[in-house]
Amino acid sequence: MAFFSCKKETIINQSLIAETASTYNFIKFWFDTAQNPLYLNSTISMTIDGNSITGRVPYYTNITSLIPSFEMNGVSVTVNDSAQTSGVNAQNFKKVVYYNVVGEDGTKSTYTINLTNFTGLPVINIKTADGIAISSKDDYVTGTISIDGAGIYDDLSETLMKIKGRGNSTWGQPKNPYKMKFDSKTAILGEAKAKTWVLLANYFDNTMLRNGTAWFMGQLSNLDWTPSSHFAEVFLNNVFIGCYQITDQVEEGSNRVNVGDDGYLVEVDQLSRLDADDIYFQTSRILCSIKAPDVTEGDEQYTYIKDYVTAAENALYADNFTDPEEGYAKYLDVTSFVDWYLINEIARNTDAAFVSSCYMNLIPGGKLKMGPIWDFDIAFGNVNYNTNYSPEGWYINGGLWLERLWKDPAFIAKLKTRLAYFKSEENTILGYINNTATSLNYSVIENNNKYQTLYTYTWPNYAILGSYDNEVLYLKTWLHSRLAWMETALDTL
Structure with missing residues (x-):
C-alpha cells in the first residue's frame, strides 16, 4: 500500500532538540526502525520542547503498539508507575502518553508524548462492493465504512452503508462530494446518531474553512439548528482521496431540523x-x-x-x-x-x-x-x-x-x-x-499533494493566493473588512 511516498516523508520533523533544563529529563526520544521494523521505514526523531515531546509518523503506522527509544539523565523511566526500558517496552500512542523521568531522590519530571499519525485527523475508510466506482448522484452503491477516530473520537468498526455522489457544480470536479446512508442510525465522529451523512469536498475553497466558519456563526446565532462538522482523511477503496468535512444532512429529525411529525x-x-x-x-x-x-x-x-x-x-x-x-x-x-x-x-x-x-x-x-x-x-x-x-x-x-x-x-x-x-x-x-486552520496543518499538505489546488487557479475562485497561510489570511482579512463595511453602511440607512 504505497500511498505515502518518499517525497511526503520529508515532511516529518527529523530535528533533535538539546537537553532540556529540568534536573531529571529526557535528552532524546525517538522511534527506531530497528525496534519497529513492521511499521516504520525510517527512524522518527521526536522534538523535545520543555516537557512536551511531539512528532509525526506516516499513515498505516500502528501507533497502538510502538516501541520508543530514549536517553535521559535520571535513574528510571515510568508510565503509570510501570518501569520502561528504552527500545523494549511498547505503548499505545493513539492518545497522549505521560512518561516520567525519575531521579535518585524519587522526584519525577513528567513529559507528554504526543505522536501525530499521518495528519492527526480521523481516518475514514470506505470500500464499495467489488470496488465499484461511485459515478452517480441518483443511484447508491453499497459498501462499508470504518473510522479510526485518531484518539479524538470513538472508532467505528466496519459497518454496512450505501453511498452516492451529491452536489451541483461540485459534482464532477476532481474531488467529489458524497452522501452516505446507513440502514440504522449511526454515530459519526462524536455526533448524535443519524442515518444520513454528507462528505463535503470543499474543492472550491482552498482554506476548507468557509462552510465551517459560517456554521460557527450559525451556532452563535438565534437560528434553531446549524449543522455540525468534523474534518477527516478519507480513503476510498484503499486510495487516498483527500481531506473531507463530515457533516449533518439537512433534514427533518430530532437531532437536526426538529419540526416534529407534522412539521x-x-x-x-x-x-x-x-x-x-x-x-x-x-x-x-x-x-x-x-x-x-x-x-x-x-x-x-x-x-x-x-x-x-x-x-x-x-x-x-x-x-x-x-x-x-x-x-x-x-x-x-x-x-x-x-x-x-x-x-x-x-x-x-x-x-x-x-x-x-x-x-x-x-x-x-x-x-x-x-x-x-x-x-x-x-x-x-x-x-x-x-x-x-x-x-x-x-x-x-x-x-x-x-x-x-x-x-x-x-x-x-x-x-x-x-x-x-x-x-x-x-x-x-x-x-x-485560527484554531481550525492549525488543526488542518498537515492535512492541507496531503490534500494539496493529491489535487494541486494551491498555487494554481481553480474555477470560480477570485485569485491565486499561493500558500495555505495566504489563503487563511485572505479569509480573515476579508471577513474583517466585510464586517467593518457593513457596520458603516447600515449606520447610514
Missing part, C-alpha cells in the same frame, strides 16, 4: 436543480421543494404548506406589509430571517439570494422560520462572480422576499442590532478560523 422543511430552489421525484410548489415569486414530510401533490399536507407560504408572500408584498399585526410578521419568524440573512450577507454567499440552498421550516400553529444555513464554499470573497470577491457592497438583499423586507424600517433596525452582535463576536470567529 415542514422546504428549500427555495430552481426548477433546473430539482430531481425527478421532488415534490414542489410555486408561488408567484419563488419555487419551494418540500423536503419533509413525505407528501403527495394536492394532498392535505401539501396544500397546507403551499397555502401558508403563499399567504406569507402575499402579506409581504401587500400595501400594509409593515403592519406588525397584519403584515408579514404575522407569518414570518422575523428573528430567524434577520440572523439567516445577516450570516449570508456577511459571507456574500452567492447562492443565498433566494436562488438555491435556502431552507425554511414551519411547525403548524407557528410561524415560518428561515434556516438552517447551508453551502458556503463559494463565499467570503473567493468567487469571481458579480464582484462578490469585494468586501464592499450589498448582495443578498436583492433576492426575492429579501428585497421587500429591506423596505421595512423595523427590519433594518433589527439588522443593525444583530450586526452589532456579530461584530462583537469577530475575535471569537477569527479564533475558530
Whole structure:
C-alpha cells in the first residue's frame, strides 16, 4: 500500500532538540526502525520542547503498539508507575502518553508524548462492493465504512452503508462530494446518531474553512439548528482521496431540523436543480421543494404548506406589509430571517439570494422560520462572480422576499442590532478560523499533494493566493473588512 511516498516523508520533523533544563529529563526520544521494523521505514526523531515531546509518523503506522527509544539523565523511566526500558517496552500512542523521568531522590519530571499519525485527523475508510466506482448522484452503491477516530473520537468498526455522489457544480470536479446512508442510525465522529451523512469536498475553497466558519456563526446565532462538522482523511477503496468535512444532512429529525411529525422543511430552489421525484410548489415569486414530510401533490399536507407560504408572500408584498399585526410578521419568524440573512450577507454567499440552498421550516400553529444555513464554499470573497470577491457592497438583499423586507424600517433596525452582535463576536470567529486552520496543518499538505489546488487557479475562485497561510489570511482579512463595511453602511440607512 504505497500511498505515502518518499517525497511526503520529508515532511516529518527529523530535528533533535538539546537537553532540556529540568534536573531529571529526557535528552532524546525517538522511534527506531530497528525496534519497529513492521511499521516504520525510517527512524522518527521526536522534538523535545520543555516537557512536551511531539512528532509525526506516516499513515498505516500502528501507533497502538510502538516501541520508543530514549536517553535521559535520571535513574528510571515510568508510565503509570510501570518501569520502561528504552527500545523494549511498547505503548499505545493513539492518545497522549505521560512518561516520567525519575531521579535518585524519587522526584519525577513528567513529559507528554504526543505522536501525530499521518495528519492527526480521523481516518475514514470506505470500500464499495467489488470496488465499484461511485459515478452517480441518483443511484447508491453499497459498501462499508470504518473510522479510526485518531484518539479524538470513538472508532467505528466496519459497518454496512450505501453511498452516492451529491452536489451541483461540485459534482464532477476532481474531488467529489458524497452522501452516505446507513440502514440504522449511526454515530459519526462524536455526533448524535443519524442515518444520513454528507462528505463535503470543499474543492472550491482552498482554506476548507468557509462552510465551517459560517456554521460557527450559525451556532452563535438565534437560528434553531446549524449543522455540525468534523474534518477527516478519507480513503476510498484503499486510495487516498483527500481531506473531507463530515457533516449533518439537512433534514427533518430530532437531532437536526426538529419540526416534529407534522412539521415542514422546504428549500427555495430552481426548477433546473430539482430531481425527478421532488415534490414542489410555486408561488408567484419563488419555487419551494418540500423536503419533509413525505407528501403527495394536492394532498392535505401539501396544500397546507403551499397555502401558508403563499399567504406569507402575499402579506409581504401587500400595501400594509409593515403592519406588525397584519403584515408579514404575522407569518414570518422575523428573528430567524434577520440572523439567516445577516450570516449570508456577511459571507456574500452567492447562492443565498433566494436562488438555491435556502431552507425554511414551519411547525403548524407557528410561524415560518428561515434556516438552517447551508453551502458556503463559494463565499467570503473567493468567487469571481458579480464582484462578490469585494468586501464592499450589498448582495443578498436583492433576492426575492429579501428585497421587500429591506423596505421595512423595523427590519433594518433589527439588522443593525444583530450586526452589532456579530461584530462583537469577530475575535471569537477569527479564533475558530485560527484554531481550525492549525488543526488542518498537515492535512492541507496531503490534500494539496493529491489535487494541486494551491498555487494554481481553480474555477470560480477570485485569485491565486499561493500558500495555505495566504489563503487563511485572505479569509480573515476579508471577513474583517466585510464586517467593518457593513457596520458603516447600515449606520447610514
